[in-house]
Amino acid sequence: MTLLLKLLLAPALVVGSSLAGRRWGARMTGVLVGLPIVAGPILLIACLDHGTRFGAAAASSALLGLLTLALFAVMFAWCARRVGWLGSLGIAWSACLIADLALARLTVPPVVGFVLVLAGMWAASRAMPPDGGPWDSRPVVAWPWWDLPGRAAATALLVVVVTSLAGALGPGMTGVLAPFPIASSVVAAFALAQRGPTETARLLRGVLAGLLGFASFCLLVSLLVVPLGTGAAFGIASAATLVIQLAWQWLLRRRPNGDGRARRR
Template sequence: MTLLLKLLLAPALVVGSSLAGRRWGAQVTGVLVTLPIVAGPILLISCLEHGTAFGAAAAASSLLGLVTLALFAVVFAWCSRRLAWVGALAVAWSACLAADVLVAQVTVPAGWGLLLALAGIAAASRALPPQAASVGVRPATAWPWWDLPGRAAATATLVVLVTTLSSALGPAMTGVLAPFPIATSVVAAFVLARHGSAETVRTLRGVLAGLVGFTVFCFLVAVLVDRWGVAAAFSLALAVTVAGQLTWLRVRRARSDQRRSQRRQEAGVTGAVGLSSAQRR
């Protein structure tokens, strides 16, 4: 059963979120890939294989892993202005892995981890490059046939590797590596290759917004799984996270619709004033 979870659960979730993101756009993609579609299965398998105490400690450490994931988003966004996707990915992964090694040496309670994760996400959001300053916008091209299989294979590889080595890694490193940006990397790399830096920054802005829900998931698992058990803790954490992400998407869409409506009204007023001036002349 755990082998099937390793091979199928996270890859299926990554593919599903990728398809949904293609349907609704870059920022939605950014939010969807920050659902616990990879870290959730890793933490679940850790609980099933090593017990809830191990899982709770790993979930607490994964909050620090979210700080390094936010760092990845910032580094990739800035690199996307000057580098192709391969170079941007290499630099961002190097920064993320170095930060993972450092934060894995630190053990903090889940409450402090929650505060550090939220502070890191807020700082990363402010550190992103301005969207208007991006360069290199390219027209969209068809997705290659190997895109979805590649995402699924990369996800399965990470899940199998981390969960197989979890006994040797310990709960701290297992938790820190659980949010490693596999799905985010694939999405960001393809967006940069297909659309350029401007769309990449928009996508990563959505990633950082979605990390708030991811943070809540890890925190709830950390504080509840050893008390309530695996089923209850993961069910509640997932329900709260999904509800929060859906609410956030609705709010963003409503704001976007409102801005478009205001621009149309302003354009209509400007056109009417210009027509009136022309008639008077």
């Protein structure tokens, strides 16, 4: 069952997010992959395999892992101007792994972790590069036939590798690694290779916009999974995440630049 979750659930969600992005734009893809479409199954597997107390501790640590997801978005967006997708992934992943190793040593209450994520979201949004520029002159190309199968295969491979390594490392490291930018890496690398740095930066801004719902999910799982059980906690957290994220996106549409300026009518 857990192997099927690793191989099917996250790749299906990444493919669905990619299709939504083709319909509604790169930012929407980023918002969707910024939700716990990979970390959610990892935390669920942790609860099923190791118990609810292990899962609660992992979900609490996952809040700190969201800080490295924000770091990934900033690093990849800036590197995309200078190097290709492989170099951008290498630099951004290296930064994330170093940050994860440091954060795994910390233990903070879930509410404190949630506040830190909010601060990290704000700081990362301010640090993102601007749209456009002389470095992004490539034409828009048609999506190749292998695009969606390639994204699904890459996601499945990365999920299996990360979860296999994280499972034996304890709840702290497992939790910090759960939000590791797996889905974000897949869609960002494909976007950079096919659409260029500007489209990639828009996608990664969407990832940052999705972190509020992601953080709410981890917070609720960490607080509810022990007293309510796995099914109830994950059900409540998933429903609350969707409501919170829809409300947050509605607010952001009224401030499209993310800087507090209202939309001109």
